[in-house]
Amino acid sequence: MIRVIGLMSGTSLDGVDAAAIETDGVAVGAAGPVTTIPFPPGLRARARAILDRAGSLAADDPDLLAVERELTQLHVAAVRALDWPAELIGFHGQTILHRPDVHRSWQIGDAGLLAAETGVPVVHDFRSADLAAGGEGAPLVPVFHQALARGLEQPLAVLNIGGVANVSLIGASGELLACDVGPGNALLDDWAMRHTGLPCDRDGAMARAGRVDERVLERLMDDPFFDRPAPKSLDRLSFHRAMDLLAGLSPVDGAATLAAFTVRAVAGLRLPFRPCRWLVCGGGRHNPVLMDGLRDALGAVVEPVEAVGWQGDALEAQCFGFLAARTVRGLPLSFPGTTGVGRPVSGGRLEWRGLPAAAMQGVERLRRR
Numbered sequence: 001m002i003r004v005i006g007l008m009s010g011t012s013l014d015g016v017d018a019a020a021i022e023t024d025g026v027a028v029g030a031a032g033p034v035t036t037i038p039f040p041p042g043l044r045a046r047a048r049a050i051l052d053r054a055g056s057l058a059a060d061d062p063d064l065l066a067v068e069r070e071l072t073q074l075h076v077a078a079v080r081a082l083d084w085p086a087e088l089i090g091f092h093g094q095t096i097l098h099r100p101d102v103h104r105s106w107q108i109g110d111a112g113l114l115a116a117e118t119g120v121p122v123v124h125d126f127r128s129a130d131l132a133a134g135g136e137g138a139p140l141v142p143v144f145h146q147a148l149a150r151g152l153e154q155p156l157a158v159l160n161i162g163g164v165a166n167v168s169l170i171g172a173s174g175e176l177l178a179c180d181v182g183p184g185n186a187l188l189d190d191w192a193m194r195h196t197g198l199p200c201d202r203d204g205a206m207a208r209a210g211r212v213d214e215r216v217l218e219r220l221m222d223d224p225f226f227d228r229p230a231p232k233s234l235d236r237l238s239f240h241r242a243m244d245l246l247a248g249l250s251p252v253d254g255a256a257t258l259a260a261f262t263v264r265a266v267a268g269l270r271l272p273f274r275p276c277r278w279l280v281c282g283g284g285r286h287n288p289v290l291m292d293g294l295r296d297a298l299g300a301v302v303e304p305v306e307a308v309g310w311q312g313d314a315l316e317a318q319c320f321g322f323l324a325a326r327t328v329r330g331l332p333l334s335f336p337g338t339t340g341v342g343r344p345v346s347g348g349r350l351e352w353r354g355l356p357a358a359a360m361q362g363v364e365r366l367r368r369r
């Protein structure tokens with residue numbers, strides 16, 4: 001095993017998560033420290049503006065390059081804050097565009113700068129190889145969920161409720177199926193920001209005070225994404241136009257309806273087998289309206305991943321540490337059942353230009369395995 005730091009800044013644009021783990025890309029060893037460096041409000045707004053116009057942005061757009069540099073420095077700060085002797089870094093970057101229909105997924109972040117500033121080799125660009133091979137480019141986390149779930153009773157579902165929600169289904173005979181599910185917290189966050197100026201509906205307070213508008217909910221669910229078979233993936237802005245359907249609802253009823261939308265998208269999944277339990281990670285597990293709604297709608301055991309000793313806020317960051325180790329070993333990151341790619345494919349690129357040979361010792365050890 002080697003010591004890897006994983007870095008993830010998700011679609012919620014709330015901060016950079018950093019997590020240390022020991023792994024060889026197959027087994028998951030001891031977890032090290034974790035931290036989150038919140039986006040300064042100015043950066044969050046500028047990153048959001050970039051995301052909103054990513055479809056028409058040139059790669060050398062000055063605003064884009066400035067945001068990319070600032071974001072990378074935030075990742076450097078996150079690595080330094082862990083104060084942990086990493087031998088490898090897995091750097092997801094910030095997704096600003098995800099268009100699998102045109103084989104494109106764009107993560108910004110300067111891996112060369114991160115490697116130079118930290119003195120540690122960096123794996124980045126995790127999604128391109130899958131997209132080039134015909135996959136959705138997401139989700140990539142299922143193989144990590146499966147590695148973590150070794151020894152737990154299966155079949156099992158691991159549901160991530162981040163900005164976007166995604167699920168991994170781990171079968172009792174080693175099957176691994178996955179897809180993006182629906183809106184997660186992103187729409188709720190936008191609604192809360194619009195009506196309260198706060199970044200989220202903390203603890204579901206608004207949603208709990210409101211009533212679900214069934215008519216609007218039905219129209220929200222009337223999106224072709226839900227009829228598509230898995231594997232499939234989403235962009236943060238995928239359901240953005242759906243927000244128009246909420247015009248006329250009070251702030252609390254809108255929040256209740258959006259929370260119900262997230263739940264209904266999960267409950268509407270057509271699953272090939274019934275999981276014995278649902279383990280939930282991502283920020284949405286802190287929202288009791290979502291968790292209670294899932295329990296009611298699924299009629300199943302729904303628990304935060306802490307129930308089995310996992311760290312729900314660090315899981316995606318740990319995942320990109322794990323995937324970085326797989327990249328070094330040339331092991332697959334994605335599979336036909338997870339991204340729809342035709343065959344298992346590896347991915348990620350290693351950046352270590354300018355680093356001394358000694359910095360590559362951990363990577364070389366892993367390669368020899």
Ligand SMILES: Nc1ncnc2c1ncn2[C@@H]1O[C@H](COP(=O)(O)OP(=O)(O)OP(=O)(O)O)[C@@H](O)[C@H]1O
Nearest residue numbers: 010011012162163164185200202203282283286287
């Ligand atoms: N106490 C809470 N009450 C309600 N919502 C919460 C709470 N804590 C976190 N959240 C929600 O979780 C979100 C952050 O989740 P998370 O960090 O998993 O997202 P992400 O990693 O950016 O997303 P993704 O997995 O899509 O990349 C916040 O934007 C907020 O909506």
Ligand SMILES: CC(=O)N[C@H]1[C@@H]2OC[C@@H](O2)[C@@H](O)[C@@H]1O[C@H](C)C(=O)O
Nearest residue numbers: 095098138139140141162164166316
């Ligand atoms: C393109 C992109 O960044 N997608 C994210 C996003 O956030 C959740 C969901 O949408 C998932 O598809 C993915 O992240 C996780 C880590 C994944 O690839 O598994």
